Amino acid sequence: MKYSDLIKKRYSVRKFSVKPVEQNKVAAILEAARVAPTACNNQPQRILVLQGAENMEKLKECTLCTFDAPMAMAVCCNMSEAWIRDYDNYNSGIIDASIVGTHIMLAVHDLGLGSTWVGYFDPAVFRKNFNLPDDIEPVALFPIGYPASDAEPAHPYSKRRPLEETVLYDSF
Numbered sequence: 684m685k686y687s688d689l690i691k692k693r694y695s696v697r698k699f700s701v702k703p704v705e706q707n708k709v710a711a712i713l714e715a716a717r718v719a720p721t722a723c724n725n726q727p728q729r730i731l732v733l734q735g736a737e738n739m740e741k742l743k744e745c746t747l748c749t750f751d752a753p754m755a756m757a758v759c760c761n762m763s764e765a766w767i768r769d770y771d772n773y774n775s776g777i778i779d780a781s782i783v784g785t786h787i788m789l790a791v792h793d794l795g796l797g798s799t800w801v802g803y804f805d806p807a808v809f810r811k812n813f814n815l816p817d818d819i820e821p822v823a824l825f826p827i828g829y830p831a832s833d834a835e836p837a838h839p840y841s842k843r844r845p846l847e848e849t850v851l852y853d854s855f
Contacts, residue, residue, distance in 0.1 A: 689793055694836035696797025699752045699828035708794050712756070712827070715790035719783040722766035722775035728783040729819055731757040741812040742824070746804035752826030757809070758784045763818045780822035787825055797830035 684692075709732065716730055733742055733755040742757075743749050758780045765776030784800060791798040801824040809821045 684793060689789060693789065693792040695799035696828075696830045696834050697748075697750045697799055697837070698831040698834040699750055699797065699826070700831050701753065702829045703753050704796060704828055708796065709754070711794060712787055712790045715786045716756075716758075716783045719779075719786040721779035721782065725764055725766050725775075725779070727761045727764035727776050728780050729759040729761055730783070730787075731759065731813055733757060733813075742809075744812055745809040746801060746824060748799070748801040748803050748824070749826050750799070752798075752828040754827050756787060756825045756827060757813070757821055758787065758823045758825070759815065759819045759821045761818055762820050776820065777822055780820075784823045784825065791825070791827055795829070796827055797834060798825045798827045800825065 713730065713732070716728065719728070721727065733739060734753075739749060739752075739755065742755055749755065760776035760780040762774055762776045765774050765779055767774050788798055788800060804821070804824055806821050809815070809824075810819075815821065
């Protein structure tokens with residue numbers, strides 16, 4: 684699939700079939716995440732692959748947004764490994780993890796699977812349930828699976844603002 688088609692056809696899947704995701708597809712998603720760019724190539728991302736009923740139940744304690752997917756990936760960041768901007772000590776870890784998450788989302792769709800970016804979760808419960816060290820920050824969750832036969836984009840999916848409202852040239 685051409686990239687331009689991929690980015691236009693991908694949508695947030697919120698209804699999954701029970702079919703499990705094959706390990707070769709999990710590996711392909713993780714490879715897409717591995718090659719994502721990060722600031723100064725520090726690669727501070729940490730990805731938790733959550734499979735099996737026990738892990739998915741623990742995930743449900745953190746968020747209502749698992750959509751009964753057969754698996755999920757949680758993108759986290761080791762904040763102590765991320766690049767820090769000299770001017771103001773801004774830590775790039777959340778941005779780096781977000782870039783990795785975008786690679787995951789697009790790879791999932793390219794492989795014929797579905798997902799959605801979940802930011803609505805309790806980080807304290809997630810941290811406890813999955814035993815995260817203090818310097819690992821959970822950033823986003825991705826329920827992953829085969830879309831159900833009746834899955835479809837949410838109503839506002841195709842509504843996009845015109846470029847004139849979101850792009851500025853030269854100054855504000």
